[in-house]
Amino acid sequence: MQTWIPLWLPGETAHAGAVDLLFIGLLVSSVLVLLLLFALLLRFAIHYRAGNADADRNHQIKKSWTWEVSWTTATLVAFLGLFVWSAQLFVNLQAAPNDALPVYVVGKQWMWKVQHLGGQREINELHIPLGPAVRLIMASEDVIHSFFIPAFRIKHDVVPGTTQTLWFRPRRAGVFHLFCAEYCGTDHSRMTGRIVVMEQPAFEQWLARQDVNGTLASGGERLFRQLGCGGCHGAGAAVRAPVLQGLYGKPVPLSDGTIEIADERYLRDAILKPRAKIVAGYQALMPSYEGKISEDELVQVTAYLKSLAEPGPSK
Ligand code: CUA
Numbered sequence: 001m002q003t004w005i006p007l008w009l010p011g012e013t014a015h016a017g018a019v020d021l022l023f024i025g026l027l028v029s030s031v032l033v034l035l036l037l038f039a040l041l042l043r044f045a046i047h048y049r050a051g052n053a054d055a056d057r058n059h060q061i062k063k064s065w066t067w068e069v070s071w072t073t074a075t076l077v078a079f080l081g082l083f084v085w086s087a088q089l090f091v092n093l094q095a096a097p098n099d100a101l102p103v104y105v106v107g108k109q110w111m112w113k114v115q116h117l118g119g120q121r122e123i124n125e126l127h128i129p130l131g132p133a134v135r136l137i138m139a140s141e142d143v144i145h146s147f148f149i150p151a152f153r154i155k156h157d158v159v160p161g162t163t164q165t166l167w168f169r170p171r172r173a174g175v176f177h178l179f180c181a182e183y184c185g186t187d188h189s190r191m192t193g194r195i196v197v198m199e200q201p202a203f204e205q206w207l208a209r210q211d212v213n214g215t216l217a218s219g220g221e222r223l224f225r226q227l228g229c230g231g232c233h234g235a236g237a238a239v240r241a242p243v244l245q246g247l248y249g250k251p252v253p254l255s256d257g258t259i260e261i262a263d264e265r266y267l268r269d270a271i272l273k274p275r276a277k278i279v280a281g282y283q284a285l286m287p288s289y290e291g292k293i294s295e296d297e298l299v300q301v302t303a304y305l306k307s308l309a310e311p312g313p314s315k
Pocket residue numbers: 107108110144145146180181182183184185188189191
């Protein structure tokens with residue numbers, strides 16, 4: 001946007017203009033209200049100051065319902081308008097396009113750990129290609145952190161115990177600042193990093209150059225076996241557990257009558273708190289894996305379960 005305003009650097013994502021506009025709208029309406037208030041305050045303070053003979057003090061005005069109701073309604077409508085405007089933007093920022101490239105981020109004291117689908121890992125850096133929308137699936141290992149890329153006009157709290165998602169589409173290649181924007185302990189101020197947006201071919205090369213020990217999904221498959229998940233969820237298992245093939249992204253009917261979509265958040269909850277949401281027609285037999293699996297590993301298992309739903313050679 002306007003580079004001539006110091007400290008207001010241009011927004012580098014597709015939605016940045018909309019966020020800037022909202023910010024300006026909020027600023028302008030606040031300033032207007034402030035100016036009106038202070039102008040009236042000053043005018044009355046000066047006009048009715050003690051000893052001013054020009055001031056007419058004989059006709060004290062009674063409470064006016066017309067003024068009171070119209071003033072309250074006008075401000076209510078104006079600020080509800082702002083609310084609807086920002087809520088719309090917020091909802092848009094929650095719903096990622098279906099073809100968005102997923103990248104997994106885990107915050108911990110005091111670093112950002114990133115895992116790509118191909119198994120590439122990085123710390124305090126996030127390499128992404130220019131072109132597709134990028135969807136971040138974020139979790140925290142310890143306390144609340146906040147993933148903040150000012151140039152992209154996005155910031156999202158990363159809260160322990162849940163999965164948060166965020167998406168954006170960068171507009172140009174370049175290197176941008178990453179910050180943690182939530183005080184999270186001694187080295188909070190050092191919990192910074194770089195976002196590197198690369199042209200597609202350069203990104204492919206970067207991916208190929210990384211040391212990789214199998215894809216994210218294959219790491220998840222390994223964990224799936226180590227943790228013995230196949231004992232119940234595998235083919236021919238003695239215990240009747242929900243089938244995981246083709247599960248990801250599908251609606252799951254629960255025993256309490258509600259239906260949930262099997263997304264990252266659902267799978268995570270199902271692994272850590274299996275008894276909170278029982279799939280309809282099944283018994284609450286699954287033990288919780290809370291404390292037995294790290295956030296990094298959860299990401300891998302989720303990627304594996306996701307891969308079971310993808311068309312291609314069946315496993
Ligand atoms: Cu993490 Cu502040």
